[in-house]
Amino acid sequence: MNLAHFLTQTARRHPDGIGFVWGERTWSWAEMEARVDAMASALVSEFGVKKGDRILVQSANCNQMFESMWAAFRAGAVWVPANYRQSPDEVAWLAKASGARGMICGARFAGHAAACREAAPDIDFAISIGESGFGEDYEAVVERHIGRKTKEAGVERDDPCWFFFTSGTTGRPKAAVLTHGQMAFVVTNHLCDLMPATGPDDASIVVAPLSHGAGIHQVAQVAHGVKTILPATEKLDVPSVWSLVETWRVTNAFTVPTILKMLVEDPSVDRYDHSSLRYVIYAGAPMYRADQIKALRKLGPVLVQYFGLGEVTGNITVLPPALHDMEDGPGARLGTCGFARTGMQVEIQNDEGNEVPPGATGEICVIGPAVFAGYYENPEANAKAFRDGWFRTGDLGHMDENGFVYITGRSSDMYISGGSNIYPREIEEKILLHPDISETAVLGVPDPVWGEVGYAVCVARPGADATSIDLEAWLEDKTARYKLPKRFIFWEEIPKSGYGKITKKLVREELQRRGEMPDGEEKRPD
Template identity: 75%
Template sequence: MTNNEPKGGVTPVSTRVMNLANFLSQAARRNPDEIALVHGDRRWRWSEMEARVDAMAYALVHEFGVRKGDRILVHSANCNQMFESMFAAFRAGAVWVPTNFRQLPEEVAYLAESSGARLVIFQAAFEAHAEACRAAGEQIGSCIPIGSSRVGEDYDAIVARNLGRSVSPVAVDRDDPCWYFYTSGTTGRPKAAVLTHGQMAFVINNHIGDLFPATTHRDRSIVVAPLSHGAGIHQLCQVARGATTILLPSEKLDIPQFWALVEKWRVNNLFAVPTIVKLLIEDPSVDRYDHSSLRYVIYAGAPMYRADQKKALEKLGAVLVQYFGLGEVTGAITVLPPAFHSSEDGPDARIGTCGFERTGMQLQIQDEDGNEVPAGATGEICVIGPAVFAGYYRNPEANAKAFRNGWFRTGDLGHVDAQGFLYITGRASDMYISGGSNVYPREIEEKLLMHPDISEAAIVGVPDPVWGEVGIAVCVARGGATVGAAALREWLDGKIARYKLPKKIVFWSEMPKSAYGKITKKLIREELERRGELDIGSAGIGERRSAAP
């Protein structure tokens, strides 16, 4: 082969792929009269949902001048219009830019400006957010409210007068963007991870095959997380299979209502972060409703501690599916299927693993120079494969840091065993060095959660004049339990090396959590600082009991 010849001796004829909006059209064609979406007392059939998306896509193109590659920012809590907007944007060839509906107006305005959004769809309750976006982004031409607003014509009114009209899905190539998935990380401004039509087609197939195989149009999926992130990807997969999506009637998670819906609709699968799964299984209502229809309870976004795993298996049976993956890899790095979840702590339990490589994906544990380390050695988790995003939008500095020799660097630390099962130690930014030794907080947190009176725990490293860094443990006691810091530290002694023992333990009534229900070290550290509890002090052990953040 000469240098001028293409790789493999073949010049690609086409890189065109299916527009993802076609998943909805396929489901509507196969199952026109079956229920696509449920929200409160409202139900939409697949044919109705397809018609509504057609109408909005027509309006986007012919009334609002949306062209291929334009960004459409959507700021809304879960509702049918938000879900429809994803397919309408895809059909018009636009890029869907969903936001966390709990963000402040100035935060959403930054996303509008940084993404170059041309149009904003927003729930009417967030009119201030739409105004802030307009002020920040000169390129924004129109705002479409979901509900009555002085800012623009109501979404449903636009749909109603365009019913019966449609546009053909815009032709797209494999690398054409379809979704800007904003990731905040631990520091700095949020970054837009660019997801593409070709990449997402792989991810959807991968999710179906690895997480909830054999899902069909007879299945029902309930949504307990914002559609702007992982739940949106999960529900896109349900549409690809024609499965019904059930939205909770209100923004607030009403757990008895959730279990009642699981029983009523014979729900088969759901996606949640571990803290939400914990809430669901610890509420007494879990025993009042029939949840035997559940086949896949999928959790991701943070580790599930062993004590919570056991409780979930006890309550729900062998239905747990764990996956590990960042927004930049669209969740697709590892999977731990139901067969690999065990309630027994024997040698075959593989306690602490988040599973093995997803189909078509490869991970590698690397040292600081990018070299692969041996099995059992700790290093940074890096990954390659079709699920990896295209890069951060207009952020070459972040891209340079995120990729090395073609591998995406997750920023997470871990190791693999001889069989390739991955064990996450924590974020690189979470690790601290005490007396010259690396300390990984998750190991200590796992031990703390073995205490019968501890419900939640998180550890952060802070500067110390003697040891360099030491740990502060923040704990939440189970309802009605009384446990002291000194007694808890004494209980830990002997279960972990002494240099890993937290130097200070504080108790809060609840943990600060992100909008997606995650316990994040960034929020913990900020709250410790706000309370003045970052100071280790001379006594070494703190026992202040604080009110909820």
């Protein structure tokens, strides 16, 4: 089935129901279907888009960006969304790497459009969201084709529908090829494991770019007739988010731990009614225990964690609300990211690809229908990513006897000090238990004596005096001495990726920029 048929089915069942909300505007399911039909008609009949053509999208969250995904699917094209925060050069590289044939671009990104045309000569059309000098206005195109019904392109299970670019934290982003059949399984799995009993009476709020995990999440909402609520402001406005939750009786949200932390720590969380929430789903990075407890106290038993890379479209493990323990009692599985998603198999493997015993650390590997088709035109990356059919996540962890998975950290984050393996996440968890610490990132840096030592970059809570915080003393009875970071550095904020995640690459670059990195750091591979 062509993924675009999810929208058609929902529009048939609930034509007058609200499907999309953005600011003061609302669109019914029938209106969304008609607009998607119009754009798909234009792509095929006017711009000559054929099955398999790639369409690059550079846009902040808006209804047109969301529609462009369904229009691309309907035309049999491949949707190639960029993170709108990326620079013109970065997006131009995505255009070239994907072999994009056309682009849909926000009017204020004229520099991006120009850079893409220069880097990717195969781009022969551009549609502008808003009036601009680089392409025809999206709304004018829709108006010209409104009322035209476009037949969905015939697709097979393994036909590509989405190039999901990795975040590129250790190099150039790679295009993970997502297919119609794979994504249909992912949608079904999301509804089964993350938000069971979700349907037309529900509402979902978007607090992350639609270009990645939030876009996947909203595809699942469309499949079950759930309205999508898009905040009016581009930048995260926490009071506005909580106001929308109250107004629209929002029942589920997808976010990342850093954004969830901001949502629950803002005073506005207490000013609005959020009792409608049933599932607050976080992914993209593990959530520190101290932040989990705060969120549970504020929101109640609604947290859902899933672990999964873009290459597996989030489908590796799930930790449902009932297993988010508030207390650190003997029966609590503290630090787990849950158990294998329905229909997926997870295994902890050693360097030879053999399964290790329960409790032993190894690489988290996964196999099943949610695994992507491979990286686009990148055989070297595919050879590294797969072994005997298993996708290698690059994350280290262990599994207990009951099948619950615990993430130790990225294999690239681990460092070796005096011959001992050090896993930064373990230390970060303990630092964040300090009442005056808000954020932290621990990474290994070169050392002439020990090979590598740990640097802990920290952010103090508002009102706390960083100079009075003695983290070495705090950690003394909480971790082995050889694991203690050599330096504790305090900044006003820690740099984050365009998806709100703390990445060691950005922290490392900032340390270098500030001159706080020891000599030889540039020789350490990331």
